[in-house]
Amino acid sequence: VLQIGSAKGVARMMQRAGRSGHAPGRSSRLTLVPTNTMELIEAAAARRAAYAGRVENRESPDKPLDVLVQHLVTVALGGGFRAAELFDEVHSAWAYRDLTQAEFDWALAFCERGGSSLTAYPDYHRIVMNEEGVYHVPDRGIAKRHRLGIGTIVSDASMQVKYMSGANIGTIEEGFIARLRQGDCFFFTGKLLEFVRVRDMAAYVKKASKHKGTVPSWQGSKMALSTEMGDAVLEMMLSASQGDFFEPELEASRPMLQTQARLSRIPTPHTLLVETFKSREGHHLYVYPFAGRHVNLGLASLLGWRLAQRQPNTFSMSVNDYGFELVSALPFDVTPVVDKSVFTIDELLHDVLASLNSTELAQRRFREIARVAGLVFSGYPGQPKSAKQLQASSGLFFEVFRKYDEGNLLLTQAQKEVLSQELEISRLRATLQKMVKRNVEYVELRHPSPMSLPLMVERFREQLTTEQLSTRLDRIIKDMERDVG
Structure with missing residues (x-):
């Protein structure tokens, strides 16, 4: 197996490796193919973490009602069910161990009548109960569409x-x-x-x-770096900062790491690197928590919002798996970052929701929920609907439920998944607590450092053509090399 780019996590890397050597007595082999210097370091970190058995825990979903709705229709289609018997069966599954009778009854009513807002539409009366108390699917068209939509992995068309x-x-x-x-x-x-x-x-x-x-x-x-992988990369960086390039990947990364050390500092598990830089675009702030793309996005939004509350300002941002950048046309005080006061977990949920368009995030999350729950049909074979059509359909359901069915539990699920999966609020809280415990190393840059450059590129890519971007990067790198000597 060839893994192009970052594996993002130890478990994911081992799962990929398991696709080779499918025979008794044969070993699985995986070759990591890094696409940049940081991925070289990640490769060494992933190997060391795998040998040490530091594999990520699997998080079980918390009673996803979209999956339950789909399951109810599937079982009704496959011979029918009695509500009490199926509740006991579903409740025995780990993910549904906390499912209440009221939640199950809501899902059952949603399949039967479409909830309070879709009662008038026959297409959403997907199951009916016969005189023997057995639920089944009465309509062949509904049955056909449901069979084509069975599954819970929602991918881009x-x-x-x-x-x-x-x-x-x-x-x-x-x-x-x-x-x-x-x-x-x-x-x-x-x-x-x-x-x-x-x-x-x-x-x-x-x-x-x-x-x-x-x-x-x-x-x-677009998957995010796991906590275990981020910690393993920081341990590799610590070795490099001490002059120990014991792994071949670290040795290959030596020029970049030495340049980073000369222009700035190398991040370690015990330090939090904070860089600032002034350019013709404005004032730049770089922070490197190594927390993964999703958490870094939440951190960037949170810090930008908290800084703007202290001193009115507008920030642009870019993120990657290692850190984030905040850019402002106006100068701003970095003292709250250096003294770590903006990393407090007090009022965290309030501040995170205030810093982001939580309604837009919930609507985007609802697109997947609507498809799994069978509200949106992806099309017949050879006649698929475009992503734009699916988004429009799910967006309409989202607005209808918000206005006329506020108690709809699929909306509640979307809001919960925004916090747990989009913003990873638990990881965000844990990362802030780690950041408070680390010693801040604050560096005022004369030129962008090797670690800040990818964050610049993330932002440039949205504004410049490929040729303009290449020209600008060449100039920045020449300035950096001249400064290092």
Whole structure:
């Protein structure tokens, strides 16, 4: 197995490795293929963590009602059920150990009548009870659509990639194609292709005459670094800061790490690196908690909001797995960051929700819940609905439930999942507590450091073309090398 880029976590890396050597007595083999210097360090950290048995815990979902709604219809379709018997069976599952009778009855009524806001629509009367007290699916159309929608893994819609002649090349995520303009080039199946148009959920391309293009990104690349992996990377950084480059990956990373040490500091498990930098764009703040993309996004929003409460300001931000950047056109006081007062967990939930558009996050989360619960139909084979159509449908349900069915438990689930999965509020709280215990190392940069540069690029990528970005990066790197000497 070849793992391109970061494995993001020890468990994920071992699971990937397990796809090779599927025979008694054979060993699984995995080759990590880093795409940047930090991923080299991650590779060494992941290997060491795996040998030490430091594998992430699996978090069980907490009574997901969208899955329960789907299960009720599935069992009704497969021979029927009696409510009391099925409640006992569902309650025996670990994820539903705390399920109340009232919650089960709500899910049952939602399948039977569509809840208080969908009662008038026959398509949402998915199950009925016969005279023997057995629930079943009465409509063949509902049954057919449900069978096609069974499952709980919701991914971005896939599109066929075809030549203009109609020859099929493969499939790609719709989210990537949606970002392309006519004439943009990208690499796919070892070929450089030029995007022409989208028609009937197929992306039509032709062979490119150019020599450069983008590489498709997939949803998996947006997964966040785990706590265990982040801690393991910081331990590697500690060894490097002490001059110990004992792993071959660390030795290969030595030039970058030495440049980081000369221009700034190397983060360690006991220190929190904070950098500031002034450019023509404004005033930059960089913080490196190594907490993963999702937690770092929550931290960036939280710190930006708290700083703005003390001194009115507007911040732009960018995040990656290692840290985050806040940028302001106006100067701002970094003392609350250096003295760690903005890292308090007091009023954490209030401040996090105030710093983000929690309604938009809940609506985005509801898209997946609506598809799993069977509210939104993804289309028949060969006639799939686009992601835009699915989003519009789920968005309509979200607004209807908010206005006319405030007690809808699927809305409650969306709000809970925003906190637990989007914002990872438990990890956010634990990370803030770690940050308070670490010694802050504050550095005022003359030029961007190697660790701050990827955060700059995250922000530049939204504003600049590939050629403009390349030119600007070349200039920044030359300035950095000149400063290091």
